[in-house]
Amino acid sequence: xTMPLVLAHRGxxxxxxxxxxxxxxxxxxxxxDGIELDVQLCQDRVPVVIHxxxxxxxxxxxxxxxxxxxxxxxxxxxxxxxxxxYRGEPIPTLAQVFDALSDWLHPVGRARxxxxxxxxxxxxxxxxxxxxxxxxxxxxxxxxxxxxxxSFSALSLYRxxxxxxxxxxxxxxxxxxxxxxxxxxxxxxxxxxxxxxxxSMIDARYMEWARRKKLQVNTWxxxxxxxxxxxxxxxxxxxxxxxxDVIRDALK
Ligand code: G3P
Ligand code: MG
Numbered sequence: 001x002t003m004p005l006v007l008a009h010r011g012x013x014x015x016x017x018x019x020x021x022x023x024x025x026x027x028x029x030x031x032x033d034g035i036e037l038d039v040q041l042c043q044d045r046v047p048v049v050i051h052x053x054x055x056x057x058x059x060x061x062x063x064x065x066x067x068x069x070x071x072x073x074x075x076x077x078x079x080x081x082x083x084x085x086y087r088g089e090p091i092p093t094l095a096q097v098f099d100a101l102s103d104w105l106h107p108v109g110r111a112r113x114x115x116x117x118x119x120x121x122x123x124x125x126x127x128x129x130x131x132x133x134x135x136x137x138x139x140x141x142x143x144x145x146x147x148x149x150x151s152f153s154a155l156s157l158y159r160x161x162x163x164x165x166x167x168x169x170x171x172x173x174x175x176x177x178x179x180x181x182x183x184x185x186x187x188x189x190x191x192x193x194x195x196x197x198x199x200s201m202i203d204a205r206y207m208e209w210a211r212r213k214k215l216q217v218n219t220w221x222x223x224x225x226x227x228x229x230x231x232x233x234x235x236x237x238x239x240x241x242x243x244x245d246v247i248r249d250a251l252k
Contacts, residue, residue, distance in 0.1 A: 004231070005238040006247050007117055008032040009221050010051060014242040017082035018058060019049045020089045021100045028104055032244035034115030034146075036220070039094050039134050040122065046070045047094040047134045050078075051121065057081075059091065066128065094118070094134060098141040105146050113146055117218075117240070119172070120151040120160065131159040135167070148218075150196050157190035170218055174198035194218050196240075199231060207234045225250030 011023025012030055019037055027035050038051040042065055055061045055068065059076040070093070079089025097116070098105065104114040118138070122130050138147055150170035151157050157169045171192040187195070194216040197206070202219055210217050220240035222228050228239055228250045241247040 001233060002235070003251050004236050005033040005115060005218075006031070006244050006251070007115060007218075007238050007240045008035045008244040009240045009242045010037060011035055012242070012244055014223065017079040017086050017089055019051055019091070020078055020086070021092050021097065022079065022086055022089050024097060024101060027244050028101070028114070030245040031248045032114075033112065033238075034117065036117040036119060036150075036240050037094075037097065038119045038121045039130070040065050041128050041130050041133060042073050043067055043069050045129055045133055047130065047137055048073055049092045049094060049097060053121075055091070094137045095141070098137070098143055105141075105143050115148060115238075116143070116146050117148045117150055117170070117238075120149060120153065120156045122151070122153055122156050124153075125155065127156070127159055131156060132163055135160060135163045138167070139164070148194070150194075150218075151190075154186035154189040157192060161191060168193050170194035170196040170216075172196040173201075175201050194237065196220065199227060202231060202234060202236065204234060207236075211235075222247060 008027030010018035012026040013023050016023035016026045024035050037049050039047045039049055042048050050065055054064050059078045061076045073091050076091055077088055078091045079086030107113055120130055148168045148170055149160050150172050152172040169190055169192040171187045171190045196218045199219045199222050216237040218238035219236050222239050222241050223243045228247045232251055239247055
């Protein structure tokens, strides 16, 4: 059995505030192979790392990410809601993540470089420029080989492919989606190398089907050791988890 990669979902987000540099650094300390993060554009088109389309849940501010300038976003506290220890932790830009993780992205010696699963958070039919701006940052930092793009939007992955077809793409979907999306039929548009199903969708039949299609399977969000072992024995390529330490130990 090949050990799946362990990717920390929004960083080690069970313990540190999601999608912050603190959560990404902690993921590394806890032995993750990489991280998953969510990216969207703020008002002045800077790719920023945050999950929701508003800042309300995870910061001390209010408003839609797309209505806030980078200056306004930089003032927000994205850590205090989790615990007092993290008060003052900012919302990072995608570029700040690459800066902060530079020696994990490009390690010296034989250490393995980290994977960064950049989830393009958009449902737009017509783009706001997210794909172009995010891929510009990726190119500027020379981290193409560390990156796995993903999205629930086949259109967004299609646009990313038009900009740089060599970046790996994963198509996200889950069982709660409408039936016409649950079958991942729009994947032809994304032409992904990997599928990213929610973990309850995976069984031996699913894996056999994915193998026939020559698609890797990266799954989320798995914090339970038994579930992780079941998925590993079925042959998934990566497990995305809020608790990278727990899943790593479960797979030893
Ligand atoms: O990439 C896996 C997972 O992050 C997808 O869902 O809502 O947590 O971004 P969400
Ligand atoms: Mg995500």
